[in-house]
Amino acid sequence: MAVADFNQIRRSEHLPARIAAQIGREITEGRIAAGEKLPTEHLLAKTFGVSRSVVREAIAQLRNEGLVETRQGVGAFATEFERRQSLRIEHGDPTDQLAFHNLYQLRIPLEIEAAGLAAIHRTSADLARLDETLEQMTGAEKWTEQGIVADLAFHRALATATQNEYFPLFTSFIAERISLAIQAARAKAVLEEIVEVTIAEHVAIRDAVAIGDPVKARQAMRHHLIQAAARLDLALETLQGEIS
Amino acid sequence: MAVADFNQIRRSEHLPARIAAQIGREITEGRIAAGEKLPTEHLLAKTFGVSRSVVREAIAQLRNEGLVETRQGVGAFATEFERRQSLRIEHGDPTDQLAFHNLYQLRIPLEIEAAGLAAIHRTSADLARLDETLEQMTGAEKWTEQGIVADLAFHRALATATQNEYFPLFTSFIAERISLAIQAARAKAVLEEIVEVTIAEHVAIRDAVAIGDPVKARQAMRHHLIQAAARLDLALETLQGEIS
DNA sequence: TCTTGTAAGGTTGTCTGATAACTTTATATG
DNA sequence: CATATAAAGTTATCAGACAACCTTACAAGA
Known part of the structure; x- marks a missing residue:
């Protein structure tokens, strides 16, 4: 097997992950304060130009990370820090x-x-x-x-x-x-x-x-x-x- | 203020979180092996008796945890352990x-x-x-x-x-x-x-x-x-x- | 005037159905 | 046998509708 050692082709991230990352950044970088309400799903869908399903999947991800909590009929809120249940270590440079x-x-x-x-x-x-x-x-x-x-x-x-x-x-x-x-x-x-x-x-x-x-x-x-x-x-x- | 010290009322978890927890348990407890394919969204929706949207939101959560990866047209797979970036501690009984x-x-x-x-x-x-x-x-x-x-x-x-x-x-x-x-x-x-x-x-x-x-x-x-x-x-x- | 009940409006949660995009397998053609 | 195409299956996204919940405003009764 003399094939060059190609990297696995990276699949482009799909929409919910990209939207969750953007919203998540707004929260972790403090532009959305803890306790603050996010825009409505309808508005987020319009703003990002995607369907509401995609926004909901993104919010499901953020909820899972503990960055966001949702209350039916009210909205989605950035959490206080102690709500978070996950500890994440990003895959950094393995040779660091x-x-x-x-x-x-x-x-x-x-x-x-x-x-x-x-x-x-x-x-x-x-x-x-x-x-x-x-x-x-x-x-x-x-x-x-x-x-x-x-x-x-x-x-x-x-x-x-x-x-x-x-x-x-x-x-x-x-x-x-x-x-x-x-x-x-x-x-x-x-x-x-x-x-x-x-x-x-x-x-x-x-x-x-x-x-x-x-x-x-x-x-x-x-x-x-x-x-x-x-x-x-x-x-x-x-x-x-x-x-x- | 002589009001009795009531606890905050606990909201019941909604469907995607409950389904993600069940599937996640199947994976972490080894009943779904690393690399193994999950049932299709259609089948999971039928099995759990919910709509496909709910299944998708659950899978979005699992994907975010790194427990699952999805390939469009193929299916969802339990990941090898090293894909996981998160360490979770569930909110258990605080008085345990x-x-x-x-x-x-x-x-x-x-x-x-x-x-x-x-x-x-x-x-x-x-x-x-x-x-x-x-x-x-x-x-x-x-x-x-x-x-x-x-x-x-x-x-x-x-x-x-x-x-x-x-x-x-x-x-x-x-x-x-x-x-x-x-x-x-x-x-x-x-x-x-x-x-x-x-x-x-x-x-x-x-x-x-x-x-x-x-x-x-x-x-x-x-x-x-x-x-x-x-x-x-x-x-x-x-x-x-x-x-x- | 204050308290309680109800209605209206708004938002999330879930469902249904459809199409797009992708993957795999089977079949046809050269 | 190799290549191209079609068919089938699956995830990804879209659209629309209704359920469930929350908040606010208003009306009625004490």
Whole structure:
């Protein structure tokens, strides 16, 4: 297959998305203040030169983002900030080193805390799941994408073992973004090395969780993340309490 | 004003939101696999017993969340996970103690780490902003909502001082949810006490940041969060490294 | 004069039906 | 076998109508 590596052709965004983006910008850039009423659907349809259905779909999107709330018979209103239910991270430049570093820095305290809580709360099913992911990791030496998937699965299992629904939600969201950035940077050679070396580090985390030692679990996770950062040539600020 | 303290009447969610929630659950709970095609709009409309417009608005919402992508003439597909740009926390029952506890538990490592990074990276403008929020906090003794706002502002200023764009994004998102839950729980009397006592704790954080001592900043934040939890009658697992 | 009830007007929510635009599959032609 | 065209199916958009709700104005009764 000697075909040039063409980019996927970008489909033009359809009308509701474009209109939602424009209205959304008016709100986030403060030209429509929180609590202020939007123009009526009829007027928006006329202004944008589209049908009312398209306006309604755009408003459905904004409502979903929490930027707008609608009241039947009254109108649509820009929300106060606290109404928003979504946290968005835009797909930025995957090779942006600073963004990568900052996201990694954010992940660290969460993963360390997750390890500690997992050591306290884990069930035997959680432990079995951790072992499964370790097994996948071992078999993933040759396939770097599989290595990433197995690593993600390990961390997700760990966060699940906290018995706190928010940890898997947040750590997975962040971890997957970090993995995407690694893949996009095409550091394939680095990844192979990472997969081979980190198995022992993952096992150390698993073992600390298995014996229910939160301090040791946190230390193992900290060590793993510092080593991983070093392998990715990331300069991190001193971690909590240093390495002890 | 001796009117009883009525709750705001909850409006029932309308159809597109309910349908989007159901389809979204099918996807996030794995019953519709990533890459799999959804039923046609016509079939979904028949199945749910609604008009096609309602289905389209629901799909517009899901599309906005990145859970679904649509191709004209083909159909709607559940996305691969990496397409998703949003992290959602549903407005659950504000008085759900477990959810509150779990969210607070999630917040702790982030705030501690933010304090440490702020001590390293803060500018003089950051410090001025921290002082502003402390001043607001002092003037907020009588008004508990203002106390919450001032507290949120303090923590946001601290997260901003990390010079890592993700910390304010995540900590504010979580903190605002926690504050909403507190307000909904109507712990007004508790809040007044909180505001008075926590000023000293906030000042300790500020001072550690001002002298650029990340270890002391983390300790001060840890102490503050533990005390706040105690005031809210939250039983937390041992924090990282205990109190030293 | 004040309170309650009703009507009118306006706006969102949902429905129905149609056509445009696009994709896929089947069939015909060279 | 390759290419072109037609048919079928699906999403995208349009238009119009009615339902449900909200706000305001006005009338009637105490």
